Amino acid sequence: MDEPSIHALLKCKLCSKPFVEPVSTQNGERFCRSCISQILRRDQSHDNGTTNITNEYQSSTKQNLIPVTEKLVLEMLDSLLVRCGKCGKTNLLRGQFDEHKNNECPKVTALCQAADIKCPWVGIRENLEEHLNECKFEPLRPALEEIFNEHNELKNRIKTLETQINELRNKKNLEMDANF
Template identity: 30%
Template sequence: MFTPIMKPRSRPSAGDYQYVDEAAVDAELKCLICTRPFQVAASLQSCGHVFCQTCITTWISQQNSCPVCRRIISPGEIKPITARNFINMLDNILVYCLHCNVTNIRRGDMGSHLQKCSMVVISCSAADIKCPWKGPRKEMSKHLSLCIFQQIHPLIETLQTEAKSKANVCNQLRERIDAMDKKLQEQSRFIRAFMNNGRPMSDYCIALSPDHCKIMKHAGGAQNQSTNRLFCSVCRSNVSSGSISLHHCDGGCICQSCIKKYCSDLTTIQALPRQQTMYELRPRLDASSMNRQLSRARNGLRSARRTQNVAISESVSLLNVPQTTHRYE
């Protein structure tokens, strides 16, 4: 059986109790502004006078001087009193409950009394699912035996837990899809660089001699000169001839690091040798291989999106509310 959990009540207010004999309370324990026993006592650092923290804060918002000695003060001078003996004297003042009329309660114990007072007005334990009932604590048991909201509360909690779990799954799927989107964009960028404006790159020279290959001829010069640098078409980093994996003799190259990053599942491409002709055929990365890898990445992305749509639909159906979540297509 579901056991209702009572939420803790905030600290007692002036509307919860009255003093048994307020006139007998020591004047040193009374505020000089409201003339009542301190609720939360605070002192002014400059002059040492003590007031209720609420009273002196309100006073300073309208006046800039101490109510007693008229010394100029600022809000930063207000400091709560934390001395244990002073707080104990305030807690020992006797009060009676305005809800049940029980008397001779220590003011410091009033909070504990309100937690069990049979006449305190409380909300239904199913108020979190919109039960409107409010009434004395002693009538709570009777209300719970008839409360429709309380009867479905365990079911609602179960559905909320399941919906939260589904939401976590959806968030994880979104993160995976975002990561795959990013990877797909990077691979698309690699494909565009590889295709090289209709001049696909390769790992061998199509020129008859190194002198006719712009990349090898360019790399053979003084690479320390800023006008003679080679840049990877993908990552745009400065590369040496020894770190080039793909190139086209008319211009454009891709470094080994980008090959390892975007083509880790394909045949390893060696660094570009300084002299190699089109007749020396080697295993190479061609356009059809790159298109197959791009197709696999796209298929994986579609599969992840379908899985996310199923998880979102299940979460919405559990709560039996109209689906408003955008579906990925």
């Protein structure tokens, strides 16, 4: 990201970086949610003596921070070019960074596609294909899914039976109370 070329109106006064989750205070000042929240939290925990920044925003609380929703501001932030800190890829649109991280970045932590059937493998995405070629769980998927389904059916049946038992106990207790 070419920080000097980013307009000051898109930067937080506290961290001097482009807004992340921008919010407005009651007086219209804009900050990153985490930056102003941190200042407000610090102000609340120190009863005596506040900084100039916290004095200026004393009337603000986490509850009255207003998310910035102006489409122009959000689109300008989303159009900033960023670099992935994991893989080093540059010129990514900030608004599409999550897609890069979730679907493309070879350096992010990934789970095996058989994690749902208890494969414990966790590694970086670029090693996932190699793991899948050796994964002991994926070939067992049909059998394991059948076992898991039967297990869930049995748990549901137990829950139903426990409910019926409790209802019968309650009914018996009511009958016994009525006889006394």
